[in-house]
Amino acid sequence: MKIVISSAGRRAHYVEWFREALGRTALSGEVIAMEYRLHSPSTGLADRAVPSPAYNSPEYPEALREWCRAERPDLFLSLNDYELQILSGGLAEEMRSMGCRVAVLGAELQPIVLDKHRMATALAERGIPTPRTVLGSEVDRIRSSARSGDRFVVKHRFGSGSTGLRIVEAEALPDAVEQSAQTALGADGLPAADGPAATVVQEALPGPEYGVDGVFDVDGRGELLGVLARRKDLMRGGDTDVATTVAPEPFHAAIREIGAMLRPSAAIDVDLRDNADGEPQVIDINPRLGGGYPFCHRAGADLPAALIRSAVGLEPDPELLRYRVGVTSARREEFTVVAAPR
Template sequence: MRAEVAPIVIGSAGRRLYLIDWFRTAFEELGLNGRIIIAENDPTSAAASYGDEMRLLPPYSDPSYADELQQLIDEFEPKLFLSANDYELMHLHVDTSIAVGLRKRGIFVPGVSSAWQQGCADKVRMAQMLEEIGVNTPMTVTGNDLDRLLDVAGSSAEFAVKHRFGSRSSGLAVVTANRLEEAVLDSAKSVRCRAGRSDVLDEVIVQPCAPGSEYGLDIVSSLVDEGTLSGVFARRKLRMRAGETDKAVTVDPQPFLDVAAQIARAAELSGLIDLDVFLDSAGKASVIDINPRFGGGYPFVHLAGADVPLYYLSQIYGLTIDAEWRNYDFGVVSAKYQETRVTSRGQRSDSSTKVAVEVA
């Protein structure tokens, strides 16, 4: 018989059903009977009906969000709360003291310090923070500061344009100098509405494209001793789709260990964060983005043998596991694919039945 333990809550899982599966498998491997509670604001999302139980929450921006979340916490008394949504994380860690309050109740909430959460959300500030701790990152300016960028990078370079406060490469374009101004204006047209926004061009950032090949990293720190590096996983990106890695090959994390340790320590990291990094021919790594959550690239290392959900559960329930959770094979190529599942069934009308589905 498996030991009964407090449940965990996964918020805004959306289409990431694999994450729920892997936490479920980790419970089984540890011999624990633990439920997975899904918190979503869309009852027909792919993940909403996939856990052991589901609770609807208002969008994080709704004034009733905090109270509804508190009711969920009071009902289930979970041991872990994690979210896969950048904007919800910003609300939990920066805009409110919700994350602090949860931790005071003994609930593990993976993440980074409030200052680094703000930096992860603001790509200009992120570049400054990386420079302050000696981590290489491309020069980053807003759409109003192109002349300064061109003076440094030169007119023959290629440039990446994207939203300053965006998620999943929103507003992204890669262009040469002669199309740079046009690309900035195009990106500005799709900028997400943000309170206090003044000049829309300040909501767009531009960087010279970093040399070398692009990699994704997962950096993992202890949940009980923040800032202490526990594992680093790396994959080289082979194909992108809709702002996420679509195909990748796992590689040796050795070239990235120093950068990982620096960021984990400075960010007071607990749990996992996802990084986008370029590595040039001389072995110099340049960080271009940080996502303080399970990113879309984690499945590539999990399928190669890594097991962060197992590590999370061992930490929050005080269990000892060996180091096998952080071992993975190099050279494993994986590619994403689509599935579709029924998420709701409507009432029969006339002779037809309407079925709501979502592509996973």
């Protein structure tokens, strides 16, 4: 079994945990870190490190195709949103035709999760709870109906890692949109030309925030294997620093619906926040292994083992996705040797 984890970068724990999970099976195999930067910590932890051209370079598709043809990997997971975007065109289909499961959404679905405006519309159409969302260029629609004391979030429409985030009251919205727009990127990852329309405005949700993984089979059948959830207790620079595991049941319906909408494979990472009535609302979807899963891993879940089981074609084992509720974990820094003299 050859498992490729691409662009793991500092999320190198995934490489480690896939190796451990593979080691516990009777399968022979290897976990391969594919990286553009060969001094990324994941390369030091993998069975093998493979350099790849940058995913936004013209050489990337052919290099990946060539490598897959020669190596025939079984499972390909990327941790980078922009790389997923590039794979979700024809490239993932080509890799699948070579027998590799690629955890990427279909080409018509991937643009929905990249665009926070389209995503909010798609969620609302399916009746999945999500805050009212307008483009920054339509901010007057929200201002006209705002009551004093209402708070609003401005963020980048194609953002990640909390880029462009501002939380303000209605009268400050136009300025906040203008400021946020100055650093906004477009769908192509380049500075956005359309200013305010490259931001979105939402009502600010007052309740606690949750990170939730939906775990699905790796063949794109959309079979939900389990749901893993934690409350985010402390955030720093767009990453969760401290979180406490919570019961998954309150999120099952939303994750099931999102699964039916996106037909994901392997894992999706969903951010939700409670409204004033304590009802969780979906604010963000990343169709990949996310930054918050480690908090559930530390509480006993084994997502890598569940995905390996699925890749081998074995019946799902629900035990692998069970974890203790109420476990608080904190992020730390770690150091890994990535090169040394022979």
